[in-house]
Amino acid sequence: MGQHQRENLAPLHLHIPEPKFRPGDKADFSDIIVPEVDAIARPDEHVAPADIHALAYGLVRVLDDENAATGSWNPGLSADTLRLMLRKMLTLRAFDDRMFRAQRQGKTSFYMKSFGEEATSVATTMALHRDDMCFPSYRQQGILITRDYPLVDMMNQIYSNRGDRLKGRQLPIMYSAKDYGFFSISGNLTTQYPQAVGWAMASASRADTRIAAVWCGDGSTAEGDFHSALTFAAVYNAPVIFQVVNNQWAISSFSGFAGSERTTFAAKAIGYGIAGLRVDGNDVLAVYAAMQWAANRARTNNGPTLIEYFTYRGEGHSTSDDPNAYRAAEEYALWPLGDPVERLKAHLIATGEWTHEQHEALVATLSDEVKAKQKEAEQNGILGHGLHHPFETMFEDVFEEMPAHLKEQCAQMLEEQHDKFGPEWEAR
Amino acid sequence: MSDAATKTMNMIEAINSALDVMLGQDPDVVIMGEDVGYFGGVFRATAGLQKKHGKTRVFDTPISECGIIGVGVGMAAYGLRPVPEIQFADYIYPGLDQLVSEAARMRYRSANDFICPMTVRSPFGGGIFGGQTHSQSPESLFTHVCGIKTVIPATPYDAKGLLIAAIEDNDPVVFFEPKRIYNGPFTGYYDRPVEPWSKHEGSAVPEGHYRIELGKAAIVREGGAVTVLTYGTMVHVVKAVVAEHGIDAEIIDLRTLLPLDIETIEASVKKTGRCMVVHEATRTSGFGAELSAQVQERCFYYLEAPVERVTGFDTPYPHSLEWAYFPGPVRLARAFDKIMKD
Numbered sequence: 001m002g003q004h005q006r007e008n009l010a011p012l013h014l015h016i017p018e019p020k021f022r023p024g025d026k027a028d029f030s031d032i033i034v035p036e037v038d039a040i041a042r043p044d045e046h047v048a049p050a051d052i053h054a055l056a057y058g059l060v061r062v063l064d065d066e067n068a069a070t071g072s073w074n075p076g077l078s079a080d081t082l083r084l085m086l087r088k089m090l091t092l093r094a095f096d097d098r099m100f101r102a103q104r105q106g107k108t109s110f111y112m113k114s115f116g117e118e119a120t121s122v123a124t125t126m127a128l129h130r131d132d133m134c135f136p137s138y139r140q141q142g143i144l145i146t147r148d149y150p151l152v153d154m155m156n157q158i159y160s161n162r163g164d165r166l167k168g169r170q171l172p173i174m175y176s177a178k179d180y181g182f183f184s185i186s187g188n189l190t191t192q193y194p195q196a197v198g199w200a201m202a203s204a205s206r207a208d209t210r211i212a213a214v215w216c217g218d219g220s221t222a223e224g225d226f227h228s229a230l231t232f233a234a235v236y237n238a239p240v241i242f243q244v245v246n247n248q249w250a251i252s253s254f255s256g257f258a259g260s261e262r263t264t265f266a267a268k269a270i271g272y273g274i275a276g277l278r279v280d281g282n283d284v285l286a287v288y289a290a291m292q293w294a295a296n297r298a299r300t301n302n303g304p305t306l307i308e309y310f311t312y313r314g315e316g317h318s319t320s321d322d323p324n325a326y327r328a329a330e331e332y333a334l335w336p337l338g339d340p341v342e343r344l345k346a347h348l349i350a351t352g353e354w355t356h357e358q359h360e361a362l363v364a365t366l367s368d369e370v371k372a373k374q375k376e377a378e379q380n381g382i383l384g385h386g387l388h389h390p391f392e393t394m395f396e397d398v399f400e401e402m403p404a405h406l407k408e409q410c411a412q413m414l415e416e417q418h419d420k421f422g423p424e425w426e427a428r
Numbered sequence: 429m430s431d432a433a434t435k436t437m438n439m440i441e442a443i444n445s446a447l448d449v450m451l452g453q454d455p456d457v458v459i460m461g462e463d464v465g466y467f468g469g470v471f472r473a474t475a476g477l478q479k480k481h482g483k484t485r486v487f488d489t490p491i492s493e494c495g496i497i498g499v500g501v502g503m504a505a506y507g508l509r510p511v512p513e514i515q516f517a518d519y520i521y522p523g524l525d526q527l528v529s530e531a532a533r534m535r536y537r538s539a540n541d542f543i544c545p546m547t548v549r550s551p552f553g554g555g556i557f558g559g560q561t562h563s564q565s566p567e568s569l570f571t572h573v574c575g576i577k578t579v580i581p582a583t584p585y586d587a588k589g590l591l592i593a594a595i596e597d598n599d600p601v602v603f604f605e606p607k608r609i610y611n612g613p614f615t616g617y618y619d620r621p622v623e624p625w626s627k628h629e630g631s632a633v634p635e636g637h638y639r640i641e642l643g644k645a646a647i648v649r650e651g652g653a654v655t656v657l658t659y660g661t662m663v664h665v666v667k668a669v670v671a672e673h674g675i676d677a678e679i680i681d682l683r684t685l686l687p688l689d690i691e692t693i694e695a696s697v698k699k700t701g702r703c704m705v706v707h708e709a710t711r712t713s714g715f716g717a718e719l720s721a722q723v724q725e726r727c728f729y730y731l732e733a734p735v736e737r738v739t740g741f742d743t744p745y746p747h748s749l750e751w752a753y754f755p756g757p758v759r760l761a762r763a764f765d766k767i768m769k770d
Contacts, residue, residue: 166538176539177541198502232499397535399599
């Protein structure tokens with residue numbers, strides 16, 4: 001079978017990565033090194049990438065073990081800003097809960113929560129300018145929520161109903177909102193990486209002042225697009241911020257299948273000669289500070305930054321998988337970096353800016369608000385219940401102008417509907 | 429038509445002129461690709477353009493087709509009108525996902541929120557001793573994708589007018605340039621001297637701006653006995669064989685493969701009652717299969733013989749046996765004999 005062994009040489013061995021814990025195991029994260037706050041102080045934003053390699057292997061933190069905001073990375077945000085951040089994350093959490101449940105109730109085909117990694121979309125967006133362009137992957141609905149995109153419009157998209165701005169064409173959560181600086185989400189992974197670089201290059205070539213930010217997961221850093229994008233960004237010094245949300249899991253494959261046994265994701269920056277930061281992704285203040293640092297660099301023509309948010313995917317990949325089938329139970333509860341919402345809440349309470357009672361009241365209010373929005377969205381229909389965009393829209397927007405062969409196929413489809421629905425169709 | 433003076437150009441000069449006109453006219457037009465900047469491209473299509481229009485308008489890129497096309501999609505999302513070059517069509521595959529899943533779908537998936545007015549230029553086809561990585565004709569991979577237009581010129585005049593129309597189009601266009609005829613209208617008689625473009629009427633090219641509408645075929649020779657559907661280099665090969673053998677053929681240069689000018693095709697086949705489809709690309713699932721199917725669907729009762737396909741063989745493009753692979757005069761003559769006998 002092609003096997004060839006020389007007696008004087010040891011046989012080769014193929015390494016197949018395996019996560020430390022599987023169902024039935026008790027997770028133990030004691031080997032994860034959590035450095036002290038300010039183990040590496042915040043460098044000047046104009047620093048040369050070659051002088052900050054250690055940051056790609058460290059962990060930027062602001063909230064210490066007692067949830068006090070300390071150190072040189074502390075962005076010094078006001079209590080109002082922090083309460084707004086908390087509110088956005090709780091809105092996102094309430095939204096995710098309702099939409100996950102809606103899928104389980106058969107109202108749509110699919111949903112993905114961002115539980116446990118809310119900081120990586122909310123705090124980052126707050127650190128950007130409102131007109132900066134975001135190129136999200138599929139788990140950054142927090143960007144839209146932070147930029148006050150209407151929840152009803154998000155729900156209409158999830159239900160693919162007649163109110164869906166995307167005309168029922170996209171899988172749920174694959175939003176597009178140009179007016180909100182939110183790029184159309186693909187289903188193919190990391191394709192947005194070179195696109196964000198192209199957008200940033202265009203912005204720079206026009207002496208514009210807007211920058212681009214792009215997100216992907218740990219697993220999808222393995223795509224060729226990731227490496228093409230980093231090459232282009234380095235070559236043209238593009239004003240773009242690359243973010244890897246390292247939530248440890250790519251569906252059922254742990255981050256080792258993207259190379260995490262060898263190095264950090266932030267350290268990929270080093271080979272490209274760009275700045276790399278590894279950040280506690282569950283520390284909203286650290287996430288904010290890292291994005292602010294990178295954004296200031298980009299804005300002052302100091303080039304791209306790659307930020308890794310070290311976090312944990314608290315629930316399944318989507319409504320289509322059960323994490324109990326491939327990872328140890330309670331991993332999230334045992335995660336050494338805690339929960340981003342709980343940590344911010346504890347920080348605000350510790351500083352006297354928030355109370356448990358206020359928190360519970362806010363959670364209840366947001367839950368009610370989201371429920372009310374859900375009712376409103378469902379007036380426009382749910383998936384598979386007739387209230388969709390007109391059939392003809394299936395053929396629109398393939399091209400700016402509909403060519404003859406699509407007109408022909410559209411006529412055929414309408415005849416099929418006529419055959420199927422008869423007089424009911426005539427009366428529509 | 430423009431009022432500007434007409435000049436004799438080969439196809440490379442016509443393409444260069446189209447790019448020059450568009451760079452001058454539309455500040456959103458950006459050209460990028462491997463070696464296209466200072467050097468002006470391995471085939472010289474962008475010669476002098478960086479010097480004239482500046483480094484941020486015409487620039488070299490890393491050797492990454494995925495990056496070139498992906499960056500183009502992002503530039504288009506910003507509002508630019510990128511015209512990336514892929515050095516050889518054979519190299520386009522690393523960029524295929526960005527073309528198929530991204531560029532082609534952007535308008536549809538975002539319901540017009542984002543569009544992708546990008547024209548990807550790429551030399552294609554063989555007959556230059558390029559071996560299997562510098563000779564391919566992958567056009568049917570793109571005609572199979574909804575949301576992309578596929579354009580292939582056969583003369584300098586068409587190349588410029590079609591390229592300008594492609595760049596001005598608000599949807600992604602793949603613009604394949606038949607590199608065998610960059611410098612002259614190759615007839616397929618590879619052992620005879622090649623005529624320069626200057627002796628061909630298609631080399632009279634206006635210097636200014638003009639467009640040739642996408643989706644419109646050209647009847648390059650009228651005839652009554654058989655319709656030949658072809659494009660690119662093969663237009664000239666078919667013309668030469670038809671002249672050599674005195675065949676009363678109507679030759680249609682498709683110019684745009686998608687959207688297809690089926691009206692012109694249908695009218696011609698109904699007139700002649702015979703149809704031959706000719707392309708250099710491999711046979712199975714080639715664009716000829718689509719043409720043959722559509723002609724059969726629309727003209728079945730007018731046909732006096734089965735639709736004949738003359739194509740490259742289903743092998744990689746060979747190096748030393750290039751002329752045994754190429755659908756040249758011998759293969760065409762045999763096919764004409766067959767279709768005229770039936």
